[in-house]
Amino acid sequence: MALDRKSAPNDLNAFWMPFTANRQFKKAPRMFVAAKDMHYTTADGRQVLDGTAGLWCCNAGHCRPKITEAIQKQAAELDYAPAFQMGHPIAFELANRIIDIAPAGMEHVFYTNSGSESVETALKIAIAYHRARGEGARTRLIGRERGYHGVNFGGISVGGIVTNRKVFGPLLAGVDHLPHTHQPALNAFTKGQPEHGANLADELERIVALHGAETIAAVIVEPMSGSTGVLLPPKGYLEKLRAITKKHGILLIFDEVITGFGRLGSAFAAQHYGVVPDMMTTAKGLTNGVIPMGAVITSAEVHDAFMAGPEHLIELFHGYTYSGNPIASAAGIATLETYKEEGLFERAAELAPYWQDALHSLRGLPHVIDIRNEGLIGAVELEPIAGEPTKRAFTAFLNAYEKGILIRTTGDIIAMSPPLIISKAEIDELIGKLAEVLKALA
Ligand SMILES: Cc1ncc(COP(=O)(O)O)c(C=O)c1O
Numbered sequence: 232m233a234l235d236r237k238s239a240p241n242d243l244n245a246f247w248m249p250f251t252a253n254r255q256f257k258k259a260p261r262m263f264v265a266a267k268d269m270h271y272t273t274a275d276g277r278q279v280l281d282g283t284a285g286l287w288c289c290n291a292g293h294c295r296p297k298i299t300e301a302i303q304k305q306a307a308e309l310d311y312a313p314a315f316q317m318g319h320p321i322a323f324e325l326a327n328r329i330i331d332i333a334p335a336g337m338e339h340v341f342y343t344n345s346g347s348e349s350v351e352t353a354l355k356i357a358i359a360y361h362r363a364r365g366e367g368a369r370t371r372l373i374g375r376e377r378g379y380h381g382v383n384f385g386g387i388s389v390g391g392i393v394t395n396r397k398v399f400g401p402l403l404a405g406v407d408h409l410p411h412t413h414q415p416a417l418n419a420f421t422k423g424q425p426e427h428g429a430n431l432a433d434e435l436e437r438i439v440a441l442h443g444a445e446t447i448a449a450v451i452v453e454p455m456s457g458s459t460g461v462l463l464p465p466k467g468y469l470e471k472l473r474a475i476t477k478k479h480g481i482l483l484i485f486d487e488v489i490t491g492f493g494r495l496g497s498a499f500a501a502q503h504y505g506v507v508p509d510m511m512t513t514a515k516g517l518t519n520g521v522i523p524m525g526a527v528i529t530s531a532e533v534h535d536a537f538m539a540g541p542e543h544l545i546e547l548f549h550g551y552t553y554s555g556n557p558i559a560s561a562a563g564i565a566t567l568e569t570y571k572e573e574g575l576f577e578r579a580a581e582l583a584p585y586w587q588d589a590l591h592s593l594r595g596l597p598h599v600i601d602i603r604n605e606g607l608i609g610a611v612e613l614e615p616i617a618g619e620p621t622k623r624a625f626t627a628f629l630n631a632y633e634k635g636i637l638i639r640t641t642g643d644i645i646a647m648s649p650p651l652i653i654s655k656a657e658i659d660e661l662i663g664k665l666a667e668v669l670k671a672l673a
Contacts, residue, residue, distance in 0.1 A: 243256075243257045243260060244257070252625075260274075261273070261632055262274035263279070265294075266281070266289075266293035266294055267292075267293055267294050268292040268293055268294070268295075268650075268652060269281055269292055269293075269649070269650060269652065269653060269654075269657055270293070271293070271637065277635060278635060279632065279635050279636065279637050280635060280636045280637065280657060280660060280661055280664075281293070281637050281649060281650060282631075282636050282637050282638045282639075282647045282648075282649050282661045282665075283637050283638060283639045283646070283647060283648055283649070284516075284520070284648050284649060284650045284651075285520045286515070286520070286639075287457060287488075287489045287494070287515055287516075287648045288514075288515035288516055288519065288520025289519050289520040289521075289650055290492050290493050290494065290515075290516040290519060290520075290570070290575065290650055290651050291519045291566060291569045291570060291573070291575060291650065291651065291652060292650040292651075292652040293650070295519065295569055297565045297568060297569050298518075298519055298521055298562055298565040298566055298569060299521075300565070301561040301562055301564065301565035302521065302522065302558055302561060302562050302565075304561070305321070305557055305558045305560075305561035305562075306558055309557045310557065310558065311556065311557060311558075312557055314342075314550060314551065314552060314553065314554040314555055314556070315550060318555075319555075319557050319560075321557055321560040321561055321564065322342065322555030322556075322557070322560045324560070324564060325340075325555075325560045325563045325564050325567075326339075326340035326342075326526075326555075328563075328564060328567050329513075329517075329526060329528060329563075329567070330528070332498040332499075332567070333498065333499065333501075333511070333528050334499060334501045334502050334507045335507070336507055336530050336531070337501075337507070337511065337528045337529065337530055338529070338530065338531040338534065339528070339529045339530075339531070339533075339534040340526050340527070340528055340529075341356070341526065341527040341529065341547075341549075341550075341554070342524065342525070342526050342551075342554040342555040342556075343514070343524075343525035343526065343527065343551060343554065344523045344524060344525055344551055344553050344554075344556075344559075345381065345514050345523055345525050346380075346381045346486075346488035346512065346513075346514035346515060346525055347380075347381025347382050347383045347386050348381075348383070348514075348525055348551065349381075349486075349488065349512035349513060349514055349525035349526065349527050350380040350381045350383070350385060350386040350389075350451070350486060350488075350512050351381075351383050351384075351385045351386065352512075352527045352549060353449075353451070353484050353510045353512050353527045354372055354385045354386075354389065354448075354449065354451065354484075355385075355549055356510065356527065356529065356533065356547070356549075357372070357448045357449035357482045357484065357510070358370050358372075358448045358449075359537070359547065360448075360482065360533050360536050360537070361448050361482075363536045363537055363539070364536050366445070366480075368445055368446055369445065369446060369447060369448040369480075369481075370405055370446065370448055371405045371406070371407065371442055371446045371447040371448060372385070372388070372389050372403070372405065372406050372447075372448055372449055372450075372451065373389070373406070373407050373408065373409060373435070373438055373447060373449070373450040373451070373481075374388070374389030374390055374391060374406060374407075374408050374409070374450075374451055374452070375389075375391055375408055375409040375410070375411060375412075375451075375452050375456075376391035376408050376409065376410055376411040377391045377392060377411035377413065377456060377459040377460075377462065378390045378391045378392070378408075378411075378451070378452060378453060378456060378459070378486075379392055379395070379453065379456065379457070379458035379459055379486075380451060380453075380486050380512075381488070382395065384399075384402060384403060385403055387399060387402060388402040388403035388406045389403075389406055389408075389451050391408055391411065391459075392458070392459055405446075407438050407441075407442065409431070409432075409434050409435060409438070409450070409452070410431050410434055411431075411456075411459075411462065412425075412428045412431050412462055412463075412464060412465055412468060413460075413462045414427055414428055415600065415601050415612070418465070419600065419601045420591070420594060420601060420602055421463075421603065422587050422591060422604060423463065423587070423604065423605055424463050424464060424465060424466045424605070425463060425465045425466070426465070426466060427465055428465030428468060429465050429466060429467035429468045429470075429471055431465070431468065432467075432468050432469075432471035432472045432475065433471065433475075435450065435471075435472060435475045435476070436475060439475070439479050439481075444479035444480060444481065447479070447481050448481070448482060449481060449482040449483070449484050449509075449510075450472065450476050450481055450482070450483055450484065451484040451485075451486055452469075452472065452484075452485065452486065453485070453486045453487075453488075453489070453490070454469060454485045454486075454487065454490055454500035454501065454503075454504055454506070455489070455490050455495065455500055455605055455608070457488075457489035457490070457608065457646070457648070458489070458641060459641060460610050460612065460641050460642060460644030460646060461603050461604075461605075461608055461609065461610030461644070461646050462603070463603055463605050464504065469504050469506040470505075470506055472506075473506050473507075473508070482508075482509040482510065482533070483508040483509050483510075484508055484509065484510045484511070484512065485499075485500060485501055485508040485510070485511045485512070486511075486512045487499050487500055487501070487511045487512060487513050488512055488513060488514045488515055488525070489515065489608075489648070490503075491511070491513040491514075491515070491516055491517065492513070492515070492516030492517060492566075492570065492576075493516065493570060493575055493576035493579050493606075493651050494516070494579065494606050494607060494608055494648060494651075495579070495605055495606030495607075495608070496576060496577075496579040496580030496581075496583055496606045496607070497576060497580070498576055499511060499513075503606070509529070509530050509532070509533055510527055510528065510529045510530070510533060511527070511528045512525070512527055513525060513526045513527070513528065514526070516566070517563050517566065518559055518562040518563050518566050519562070519566040519569070521562050521566070522556075522558060522559040522562040523553075523559065524556070524559035524560075524562070524563060570651075573652070575651040575652065576651070578651055578652070579606055579607045579651045580606070582607060582651075582653070582655070582658070583604075583605075583606050583607060585655055585658060586604065586607055586609065586658055587604045587609075589658050589659065589661075589662040590602055590604050590609040590611070590647075590662060591604070592662065592666075593611055593662065593665065593666055593669065596666060596669040596670060597669060597670065597672060598613045598614045598623060598669070598672060599611055599612070599613060599614075599669065600612050600613065600614050607648060607649060607651055607653070608646070608647070608648045609646070609647050609648075610644050610645060610646045610647070611644070611645045611665070611669075612643065612644045612645075613627070613643045613644070613645065613669075613672075614643070615642075615643040616673075620642065620643060621640070621642055621643060623643055623672060623673075624640040624641075624642065624643040624644060624645055625640055626672065626673075627640065627645060627665075627668050627669065627672060628640045628645070630668045630671065630672075631664065631665060631668045634664045634667065634668060635664065636660070636661050636664045636665065638665065645665070647661065647665075649661065
């Protein structure tokens with residue numbers, strides 16, 4: 232039967248695009264129609280070098296055969312199995328493989344479908360964990376200014392990006408925030424972790440003194456904040472957070488949605504920085520961005536607190552229809568195998584110094600007020616146009632796209648996080664073209 236369409240099938244009006252300037256986009260659409268390895272193909276047939284791994288997620292590059300084949304095979308074999316009270320082997324196999332590469336002590340995996348859901352899951356587990364242990368008053372959640380933890384109510388409540396919070400009402404009660412760690416006056420143009428700012432973790436002691444440790448369930452931070460514009464943890468900062476949370480019986484959650492799966496040159500930022508939290512939230516690189524899937528990874532202690540009471544009872548009243556979906560699980564296994572076979576985490580670590588040098592070669596170009604980097608991630612912060620914040624970086628983004636490179640902007644910060652398969656020549660191309668864009672900016 233013919234569909235009753237009121238408009239042409241390619242009318243752009245119906246799709247309300249996420250985190251997009253819809254009216255601007257629809258006047259001059261930027262459409263990708265294909266992708267392979269390091270490149271996208273646009274609707275008008277141009278090749279665009281992917282400087283952002285999609286949205287920080289396609290760590291192995293695009294349309295990798297092993298992942299594609301795994302998805303195709305799984306879709307034909309077991310498309311779906313109920314996620315509650317039933318299982319299928321591949322979800323268990325993937326969980327084991329995640330644990331294999333996670334820091335020692337992280338032993339259990341709870342599946343979600345996105346970073347936002349991983350965050351909600353971890354926050355709920357944190358509160359329920361304390362209650363299960365008889366500390367039901369521990370319900371407060373501590374986030375950080377400028378933190379990004381997805382877009383659901385828990386995530387925006389502990390998050391600290393004002394535009395993501397201010398129009399959505401009062402949010403979760405009982406939330407407080409650490410100060411952010413961005414101190415350009417002290418740390419601008421630092422390569423890797425900044426020297427100054429470990430003391431900002433001591434603010435947690437102030438928050439504990441204000442609320443009482445016995446009311447606080449968890450602290451959640453991105454070990455390295457990506458979406459707010461690549462803010463690195465000052466030297467010693469994460470260690471202090473770990474020590475203070477431990478001292479007060481507060482769980483520490485690392486949101487590793489961006490940093491997980493090799494971005495910094497180790498499987499997780501926890502290993503890169505040598506600080507192990509109680510829970511880690513992940514998504515994105517878990518399936519190379521190809522199929523929606525996330526996972527919360529917990530310590531044995533967190534998990535085991537729930538494994539009490541009669542065995543026929545559900546221990547945690549939480550989960551999603553698609554938790555551990557078979558096709559997503561198959562994509563996850565193939566993704567982790569691709570990372571391993573191609574040594575991509577090690578490759579990121581090896582390329583990091585070259586990436587750092589290339590990125591910092593942009594210092595001195597017009598409007599550049601800071602450059603930051605770690606692993607295969609980097610940011611170039613621009614001086615905003617007076618009275619028109621975000622416009623300068625957005626113009627750079629549009630011009631970069633015309634030049635054949637994909638970058639990302641947040642505020643007036645340009646962020647880049649290429650697939651870990653990027654070559655040195657492609658780093659030169661990405662940074663070279665960005666330099667041309669920056670030189671031409673008003
Ligand atoms: C640290 C962090 N947490 C959570 C999320 C949300 O993930 P999703 O968009 O898959 O919900 C993101 C997305 O960029 C992220 O960077």
